[in-house]
Amino acid sequence: MRRSIVLFTRDLRVRDQRALLAAVRESEEVVPAFVLDRALLARSCGQPNRLAFLLEALRDLDASLRTRGARLVVLEGSGHTPQLEEPEAFYAAALPFLTAPA
Numbered sequence: 001m002r003r004s005i006v007l008f009t010r011d012l013r014v015r016d017q018r019a020l021l022a023a024v025r026e027s028e029e030v031v032p033a034f035v036l037d038r039a040l041l042a043r044s045c046g047q048p049n050r051l052a053f054l055l056e057a058l059r060d061l062d063a064s065l066r067t068r069g070a071r072l073v074v075l076e077g078s079g080h081t082p083q084l085e086e087p088e089a090f091y092a093a094a095l096p097f098l099t100a101p102a
Helices: 018-026 038-042 048-066 087-099
Strands: 003-008 029-037 073-077
Touching: 003 018, 018 029, 029 038, 029 048
Parallel strands: 003 029, 029 073
Antiparallel strands: none
């Protein structure tokens, strides 16, 4: 089975998301993901207003994905997250999140 991980970074929308569209066309399974960067959260993005905005955007993205039969996987990491280099390891780590009750 061909599986793709789509990493959301700055554009947290489903529409106009070229990587997501390509993954859906070319894969049998698509795992949408977002990595919360610890270093970024420690700086200005960790301020209460910015963090609240980010979390609301992630909730909206997850809701949009759920209407399409998917679920956003949110992991904590850094700009360099080893799991993203090894899709099988990433998928194994993400599986509990994907199968958790909605």
